[in-house]
Amino acid sequence: xxGLGLLLWTAAALxxxxxxxxxxxxxPGVAYAHISRIEGPQSIHVxxxxxxxxxxxxxxxxxxxxxxxxxxxxxxxxxxxxAAGRPIAGINGDFFIIKRDPYQGDPIGLQxxxxxxxxxxxxxxxxxxxxxxxxxxxxxxSQCKVLWPNGTETPFRINEQRKANSATxxxxxxxxxxxTTNGVDLILEPQGPGPWLPLQAGRTCLARVREIYPHGNxxxxxxxxxxxxxxxxxxxxxxxxxxxxxxLVTEFTPDLAGVRTAIGGGPLLATQGESLKRRSKxxxxxxxxxxxxxxxxxxxxxxxxxxELSIGVGFAELADLMVExxxxxxxxxxxxxxxxxxxxxxxxxxxxxKGVERNVANALVLVRKM
Numbered sequence: 001x002x003g004l005g006l007l008l009w010t011a012a013a014l015x016x017x018x019x020x021x022x023x024x025x026x027x028p029g030v031a032y033a034h035i036s037r038i039e040g041p042q043s044i045h046v047x048x049x050x051x052x053x054x055x056x057x058x059x060x061x062x063x064x065x066x067x068x069x070x071x072x073x074x075x076x077x078x079x080x081x082x083a084a085g086r087p088i089a090g091i092n093g094d095f096f097i098i099k100r101d102p103y104q105g106d107p108i109g110l111q112x113x114x115x116x117x118x119x120x121x122x123x124x125x126x127x128x129x130x131x132x133x134x135x136x137x138x139x140x141x142s143q144c145k146v147l148w149p150n151g152t153e154t155p156f157r158i159n160e161q162r163k164a165n166s167a168t169x170x171x172x173x174x175x176x177x178x179x180t181t182n183g184v185d186l187i188l189e190p191q192g193p194g195p196w197l198p199l200q201a202g203r204t205c206l207a208r209v210r211e212i213y214p215h216g217n218x219x220x221x222x223x224x225x226x227x228x229x230x231x232x233x234x235x236x237x238x239x240x241x242x243x244x245x246x247x248l249v250t251e252f253t254p255d256l257a258g259v260r261t262a263i264g265g266g267p268l269l270a271t272q273g274e275s276l277k278r279r280s281k282x283x284x285x286x287x288x289x290x291x292x293x294x295x296x297x298x299x300x301x302x303x304x305x306x307x308e309l310s311i312g313v314g315f316a317e318l319a320d321l322m323v324e325x326x327x328x329x330x331x332x333x334x335x336x337x338x339x340x341x342x343x344x345x346x347x348x349x350x351x352x353x354k355g356v357e358r359n360v361a362n363a364l365v366l367v368r369k370m
Contacts, residue, residue, distance in 0.1 A: 026088075029056055030366070031048050032045075034046075042312070042313065043302070045300070047089045048298045057261075058129055058366055060262065060362055060363065061093075063360065065173075073347070076365075082370070087366070088367060089344075091290070092338045095264070103179065106159070112262035114260060116199060116200065117158060117198075117250060118158070120142050121252070121264065126263065140254065143249070144249060146247070154229075156168055156248075157169070161179075165232035166233060169226070171225050175220065178216060182215065185217070185226050185228045188208065191207055196223070196225075197225070202255060204248070208244070208245050209241070210224075225248070263333075265333040267315060275320050276319055286305060286335050288302075288339045291327030293327055298326075301339055301340070304335075340357055
């Protein structure tokens with residue numbers, strides 16, 4: 001940590017203008033500050049960078065490159081392909097299924113990985129970079145659906161555990177098999193030369209049923225998609241047989257066509273430079289957040305669950321902090337034991353689980369283009 005030139009600042013420094021914070025440049029266009037508040041105490045780590053620079057870009061990562069591949073932030077970054085660029089900083093990403101079950105590791109919200117649609121949005125806010133390179137946040141609604149030969153439509157989710165009366169589209173990004181235990185799995189192959197894998201937003205894929213697994217747990221081939229239907233839904237649909245042709249539509253509101261990077265989170269912390277009002281008695285915990293203004297983007301991590309080092313923050317405090325730092329828009333990400341900031345080759349904060357990194361589902365990473 002000493003190599004990063006950590007700078008300690010009192011609460012008075014933070015409560016002044018954002019310009020008063022003593023950032024140190026750690027890479028061209030990228031700066032870091034460690035803010036230590038005596039009251040609390042609180043230990044706050046901030047990375048800011050100019051997201052307009054053509055040599056910098058944000059991307060999402062996925063543990064072990066699959067939905068079930070929980071791993072540490074450090075290992076997610078180490079596994080980045082060289083073509084992605086040189087990693088500079090990274091933070092943990094979305095909430096995920098942490099309990100032990102067949103879908104442990106599944107991100108709760110939206111994820112787009114280098115243009116590939118990995119996970120459907122949940123009910124909370126998401127973050128994405130639009131095709132013009134501007135950061136966006138808000139609630140994303142899915143209109144993903146199957147169009148059957150008789151004109152009926154069935155909504156579907158993407159790469160998650162499906163329910164008894166619903167449908168889920170599963171891709172090779174999920175893993176080697178669907179892990180379903182009942183219902184019907186339809187193995188799909190492309191019908192014609194149109195869009196197929198990797199799955200992308202804003203597309204219509206023409207598909208043909210190649211094989212049917214009537215009891216689930218179908219294998220997922222490298223060029224297959226699986227439409228898994230719960231038993232309640234399968235009983236309601238028209239007879240489906242090998243050779244049935246259908247259309248898969250991946251539409252969202254707002255439109256995500258052309259988006260290369262997206263990740264889920266929530267709640268929203270600030271908009272138009274104003275903190276969003278939240279309960280004043282939110283529990284203080286380790287927190288991870290992102291924010292931005294017209295020029296700069298911020299990774300923010302607040303350590304917690306330590307009376308000696310840092311007690312953490314509630315959502316209202318975190319929202320105020322993001323605005324004080326200069327953010328116009330801000331979004332909370334997964335926190336608690338997941339809260340991690342990687343910078344310059346090492347983890348610079350103190351993860352709350354005795355300093356040991358928790359395995360997480362995904363992350364946001366800043367890289368410099370090669």
